[in-house]
Amino acid sequence: MPYLALFAWSFLAATVLPLGSEPAVILMIRQDHSFFAVVIVATVGNYLGACTTYGLGRAVSHALPQEHSSRAARRAADVVARYGAPALVFSWVPIIGDAIVAAAGVARLRFRPFSIWTVVGKAVRYVLVAWGAKALIA
Template sequence: MLALWSLFVSAFISSTIAPGASEAVLAYQVAEQLQPVLILVAVATLGNTLGALTTWWLGSLTAKKFPAEHLLDKHRQKALRWVQHWGYWSLLFSWLPVVGDGLCFAGGWLKLPLFISTVLICVGKLCRYLFVAYWFV
């Protein structure tokens, strides 16, 4: 049970502003067969999705008080333009390092629909974790 919690926390932290190593934690746990692979992938996906939704929510809150152009660093401004152009489909790429956090923040900032944002974020993250698990089974 401790292994699952450590994976969940690592995945959650990895998808917020703080750096993390959820792929490495997942790869280790899959290789050591600590739990069934699908359970490990599900826990990592859930933690990472909830962390991304936290970032989405922070973007939504920030948009109420401050203009994006003055607050966002260069990566997040690029992410904001990307989301403005591609809409909620861009959230499929929320799993990408560096830019993924910015996409989630921008999605919240632009008040993209929460339900579809959640689904697309989850699908992108699930695909990434399935790929990682596949290589370490």
């Protein structure tokens, strides 16, 4: 059951909801759950949540007038336009990360590069968070 909760929390944290999944990862590591299981569940949940945000970006791309975009959305669109799919390695960064994912959808980046770079960024983040939590309790 804790893994299902971690999955759900990680999924929601990668949508436009203002949540962070790091506390859940740290809690699970502190409760002596499997390091690799925690990292994998959090990464998969967060990636699938990002896929939802990417899909929303694609779906509304035709209805978004540029002049009404928020500053974060314009900045994210600039990052995606300049760096392409590799910018998604930073999809975990608070505030701008969700905007980068949505901008990738709006820009209609191909799904495979989106997936690869997003998973890499999120997996590295969760490995570092879990490793840090493990180091603090050792």
